[in-house]
Amino acid sequence: MIDFGLPLVNENKQQFDSRGMENQSIGELIKQGVLPDIKGLYTNEAPLFDAVLLSHPHPDHYGLLSFINPIIPIYLSKGCKELVGISHYFNQTNCDLKNVKTIKSWQPFEHGNFKITPYPVDHSGFDALAFLIEGEGKKIFYSGDFRGHGRKGTLFKNIIKNPPKNIDYLILEGTLIGRDKGKFETEYDIENELAKLFKNGKEQFFVACSSQNIDRIVSIYKACIRSNRIFVIDPYTACVLDKLKKISPNIPQYNWGKNIKIFFLSNSYTSKMGKDRSLYKYKSAKISYQEILEKRDTLVIKDSYWMRMRFTENLTDTILIYSLWEGYLPEVKPFWAKQNVPIVEIHASGHAYIEELQEFVKAMNPRYIIPFHTFYPGRYCEYLVNNIMIVRDKETVEL
Ligand SMILES: [Zn+2]
Numbered sequence: 001m002i003d004f005g006l007p008l009v010n011e012n013k014q015q016f017d018s019r020g021m022e023n024q025s026i027g028e029l030i031k032q033g034v035l036p037d038i039k040g041l042y043t044n045e046a047p048l049f050d051a052v053l054l055s056h057p058h059p060d061h062y063g064l065l066s067f068i069n070p071i072i073p074i075y076l077s078k079g080c081k082e083l084v085g086i087s088h089y090f091n092q093t094n095c096d097l098k099n100v101k102t103i104k105s106w107q108p109f110e111h112g113n114f115k116i117t118p119y120p121v122d123h124s125g126f127d128a129l130a131f132l133i134e135g136e137g138k139k140i141f142y143s144g145d146f147r148g149h150g151r152k153g154t155l156f157k158n159i160i161k162n163p164p165k166n167i168d169y170l171i172l173e174g175t176l177i178g179r180d181k182g183k184f185e186t187e188y189d190i191e192n193e194l195a196k197l198f199k200n201g202k203e204q205f206f207v208a209c210s211s212q213n214i215d216r217i218v219s220i221y222k223a224c225i226r227s228n229r230i231f232v233i234d235p236y237t238a239c240v241l242d243k244l245k246k247i248s249p250n251i252p253q254y255n256w257g258k259n260i261k262i263f264f265l266s267n268s269y270t271s272k273m274g275k276d277r278s279l280y281k282y283k284s285a286k287i288s289y290q291e292i293l294e295k296r297d298t299l300v301i302k303d304s305y306w307m308r309m310r311f312t313e314n315l316t317d318t319i320l321i322y323s324l325w326e327g328y329l330p331e332v333k334p335f336w337a338k339q340n341v342p343i344v345e346i347h348a349s350g351h352a353y354i355e356e357l358q359e360f361v362k363a364m365n366p367r368y369i370i371p372f373h374t375f376y377p378g379r380y381c382e383y384l385v386n387n388i389m390i391v392r393d394k395e396t397v398e399l
Pocket residue numbers: 058060061145373
């Protein structure tokens with residue numbers, strides 16, 4: 001099994017709401033079509049699967065793994081393990097993955113009849129992997145989610161320069177097929193634009209982004225250094241960065257000095273951290289409510305529902321930088337409109353642009369491309385010349 005995530009949308013193409021799945025049996029969820037009807041996968045029967053390969057810690061790739069039989073081992077990267085663990089600790093998901101085996105980039109391993117080589121890829125999800133899977137004389141390459149324009153763009157260039165050879169099937173993501181590219185091309189464009197705004201602006205900035213999008217957190221932090229502003233994060237974000245320190249020493253940390261501070265909010269996350277006392281670790285980086293009021297024009301505050309609510313009285317001369325997929329914007333727009341806070345959208349996709357997909361496919365030159373992670377599998381042929389093998393949802397094919 002390669003990845004087993006939550007659907008992004010329901011049958012009506014509306015955002016999928018996983019809360020509807022709570023307290024329902026596997027049988028009921030299969031009947032409703034939420035879980036696919038696959039033999040030998042779930043907790044209620046003997047396993048027919050050797051293992052799961054998990055590409056990266058985004059819920060659309062791992063959100064259904066809590067239903068599988070825990071006897072089946074899950075292979076994942078160290079960073080993926082950390083972030084799946086953090087999301088479970090903070091009750092964002094109910095995936096408490098126990099039977100996991102961490103794997104290293106470029107280090108092939110064998111499981112059953114398969115030889116698997118993990119390739120690290122550039123993506124908005126941390127420590128993301130693609131997989132080369134070899135068995136019975138065939139080679140399959142699973143791209144996972146990837147791009148070439150993030151802070152790990154070299155990984156993309158490396159695969160282009162040195163692609164795996166003789167691939168029979170390339171299972172290729174196509175998130176941006178049929179979607180616009182947006183105004184900002186690379187993660188470095190984002191950093192530059194933020195630095196410019198922070199330097200020239202006299203306002204207080206809020207930035208809406210994901211605490212687990214490490215590339216973006218790095219861009220914001222670097223822009224703060226360049227403009228001599230203080231990046232004010234919440235304890236949850238501090239905890240995410242702290243947990244990833246052992247994987248990469250370049251990830252900004254709460255104790256890195258004057259350009260990063262923590263504002264201690266009171267919410268379910270901090271009460272959880274308070275109970276096991278992990279919260280107190282971060283108190284040396286504390287910034288108080290009063291200090292925030294005084295230093296407002298030298299701050300960049302990481303937005304969250306609780307941060308917004310805490311500072312509702314202090315939102316004059318404020319700009320919101322919206323640094324997430326635009327699809328989520330309508331949810332928060334009314335709040336900021338009511339406060340007369342202008343919204344500036346600064347975002348670049350975590351997924352490959354069409355040109356990047358073309359370059360990738362040209363280098364790999366597979367016999368067949370199997371589209372996945374796309375709303376428009378039928379449009380791959382507009383951009384790619386290789387044979388496209390369209391597999392519909394829940395259809396079975398033998399490779
Ligand atoms: Zn995805």
